Amino acid sequence: MTPNSPIVIIVGTNRPNSMSGQIAEYYQNLLEQMDVSSVILDLVQLPHDFTVSALYHNAGKNEAFNSLKELLEKAEKFVFIVPEYNGSYPGVLKAFIDGLPYPNSFSNKKAALVGISSNKQGAALALSHLNDVFSYLGMDTLSLRVKLAEIKSYFDKGIISNTLYKELLEIQAQKMINF
Ligand SMILES: Cc1cc2nc3c(=O)[nH]c(=O)nc-3n(C[C@H](O)[C@H](O)[C@H](O)COP(=O)(O)O)c2cc1C
Numbered sequence: 001m002t003p004n005s006p007i008v009i010i011v012g013t014n015r016p017n018s019m020s021g022q023i024a025e026y027y028q029n030l031l032e033q034m035d036v037s038s039v040i041l042d043l044v045q046l047p048h049d050f051t052v053s054a055l056y057h058n059a060g061k062n063e064a065f066n067s068l069k070e071l072l073e074k075a076e077k078f079v080f081i082v083p084e085y086n087g088s089y090p091g092v093l094k095a096f097i098d099g100l101p102y103p104n105s106f107s108n109k110k111a112a113l114v115g116i117s118s119n120k121q122g123a124a125l126a127l128s129h130l131n132d133v134f135s136y137l138g139m140d141t142l143s144l145r146v147k148l149a150e151i152k153s154y155f156d157k158g159i160i161s162n163t164l165y166k167e168l169l170e171i172q173a174q175k176m177i178n179f
Contacts, residue, residue: 007031007176008075011042012082012093012130018044019151020081020116026158027079027114030173038079041071043092055099069100077176078111078139082130084123089130097133107138112176114169115147122147142179144172 009024024040031038047053047064054065072078082089097105111134115123127145134141146168148154154162160169 005074005076007036007038007077007079008071009038009040009079009081010093011040011044012080013085013090014043014046014092015083016044018042018083019155020083022158023114023116023148023151023155024079024081026155026160027081027169027173030169031177034173034177036173036177039071041068043090043096046092046096050099051095055095059099059101065099069105072100072105076109077179078106078109079114079173079176080111080130081114081116082123082126084115084117084119084121084126087125089123089126093130094133097137103137105137106134109139110142110176110179111139112142112172112179113145114172115145116151117147117149118152120149122149140179142172142175144168144175146172 009027011021011024013020021042028038047062050065054062113127115127117123124147131141148165154160154165160166
């Protein structure tokens, strides 16, 4: 872990041009306004065959996967942008976590969770599922989870039209800096 390393914003899906990716950029701008540096790790950057070439007996053999892993190793804090897929978080995010060295990839680190959904629940259940995994792995999560429900009604071309969503993201980002 490197002190004061940039916050890593993880886009929790590998869907190209995802809404989650766009929210990650919004979050990065927010942190920039607070003079905090961050990098975005979008799971779309994962090698397409990583579940075969980088997991289990092939751990460490895929260079592209290794460089993403190294980025995480240096980080102290994460923001996870998590879309709701079939009532939970995307399977590719779990496969990515399963590909990291077990059990210490996230222990004693810190994370903030942001959920995105097209329904009215804002990925609440997805965030709970993910929080359970992080608790198991020893990563502390910020108590304020931001749930961006009905995202298509409130986000377009980098602009959030819902005042509460904007305020909650700002409060969370500030708390994350002090976490
Ligand atoms: C495979 C898949 C499953 C989804 N399941 C749900 C769901 O259970 N509930 C929901 O509200 N939205 C669901 N969505 C919609 C996404 O939450 C929505 O598209 C949102 O924009 C975030 O996803 P994105 O980052 O991939 O754009 C699903 C989308 C995909 C691609």
